[in-house]
Amino acid sequence: MTHLPFIASAYALGILMPVAFALDAMRRVGTARRRLATIDPREQSRRNQDSK
Amino acid sequence: MHRFANPGQFLRLSGAVLPWLTGAALVLTALGLGWGLFLAPADWQQGDAVRIMYVHVPAAWLASSGYVALAACSVLSLVWRHPLADLAAAEIGPVGAGFTALCLATGSLWGKPMWGAWWVWDARLTSVLVLFFLYLGHIALVRAFDDPTRGYRAGAILALIGVVNLPIIKFSVDWWNTLHQPASISLTGAPTMYIGMLWPLLLAAFGYTLAFAAIVLARTRAAVMERRIRILLMARASSDAARETAS
Numbered sequence: 001m002t003h004l005p006f007i008a009s010a011y012a013l014g015i016l017m018p019v020a021f022a023l024d025a026m027r028r029v030g031t032a033r034r035r036l037a038t039i040d041p042r043e044q045s046r047r048n049q050d051s052k
Numbered sequence: 053m054h055r056f057a058n059p060g061q062f063l064r065l066s067g068a069v070l071p072w073l074t075g076a077a078l079v080l081t082a083l084g085l086g087w088g089l090f091l092a093p094a095d096w097q098q099g100d101a102v103r104i105m106y107v108h109v110p111a112a113w114l115a116s117s118g119y120v121a122l123a124a125c126s127v128l129s130l131v132w133r134h135p136l137a138d139l140a141a142a143e144i145g146p147v148g149a150g151f152t153a154l155c156l157a158t159g160s161l162w163g164k165p166m167w168g169a170w171w172v173w174d175a176r177l178t179s180v181l182v183l184f185f186l187y188l189g190h191i192a193l194v195r196a197f198d199d200p201t202r203g204y205r206a207g208a209i210l211a212l213i214g215v216v217n218l219p220i221i222k223f224s225v226d227w228w229n230t231l232h233q234p235a236s237i238s239l240t241g242a243p244t245m246y247i248g249m250l251w252p253l254l255l256a257a258f259g260y261t262l263a264f265a266a267i268v269l270a271r272t273r274a275a276v277m278e279r280r281i282r283i284l285l286m287a288r289a290s291s292d293a294a295r296e297t298a299s
Contacts, residue, residue: 002099003165011089014107016153018081018263021147022074025270032277041285043165 059276062136066269073269077262084256088255092252094253104162106252110260112157115183116218118148118264122190123215137273138204139279141211142194143271149187167231176232177222179217186214209291241299 001007088106119249122144128137159177160170171177190207197203225234236245265277 002094003101006161006165006204007089007100007103010104010161011085013154013157014085014111018267021150021267022270024261025267025274028274029248029270029277030152030282032274032296035281036277036284039281039288 053065059136063273063276064083066208070266070269071275073262073266077259079268080255080261081263084252084254084259086183087252088249088256092249093246101162101165102249104158105249106256107206108155108158110160110257111151111158112180113257114147114260114264115152115155115180116221117248117261118144118151119211119218120181120185121268122148122187126211129204129208130212135279136276137207138201139275140272141190141207142204143269143275145191145194145207147267147271149151149184149191151260152180152184152187152262156184169298172231174230174232175228176221176273178222179224182217182222183214183221186210186217190214 085106088103092103092106094100122141125137125141125144128134129141159180164170185197188209193210194200194203195205197206203226223229225232
């Protein structure tokens, strides 16, 4: 394959960048959900209903 | 539309849609990139370097279409003052900037072996760089005020002014003599690209588009919950202060 370092770098960026954004979004959603569960009674009861 | 834009309804709907969207994005992007990297033919002139197209072109499309989404949210924010549009615009900004950076970086990686230069001040490249700075300006402006509402308004105005750059990006290769090649795919005419290259490109572009949507949806879900946390904490703090004053 010609120009392999250029191709490999482009594909690495093309995979890593969206994955980094996705992981950051998942972390934010998880943190927000946990914090909301501790301070919002409605969220706590909704979680209890979901787990039943 | 207002019914679906209600924050509670949005959290329920997006929670149901997000796993499917993420799954479809993963499958389509993997198929498109895998096909482009291993099965699609090399170009007779560019050799295997043409495979960078399967990352670069979807990133370029999303850089522009992400900005269209940002402008649409800005209109919703300025006209209807909808808080969900403000949050969505604030979350589209960094993702759009990321895809624009990806477009510029992969373009540079494609340009070096083909043109012999990492960067040229060509009309297409320069107008995309301006788009990147518009995204950065939007991110900075949204966060520049103590009152978030003022930041959202200022960001929305900047986003709408920046829309003028989108036709410049699109038609730069027609209006000026550029090193960058003209479009191979258009809505009105037949593609000038070999079908064996077109299919993986369309798959990768569709996969990346779904990934962009899934990331923005997840970030907006987080922003809605973070906003609710702030409101609850402020309400709790003010009720505590009122109780202390009364006692």
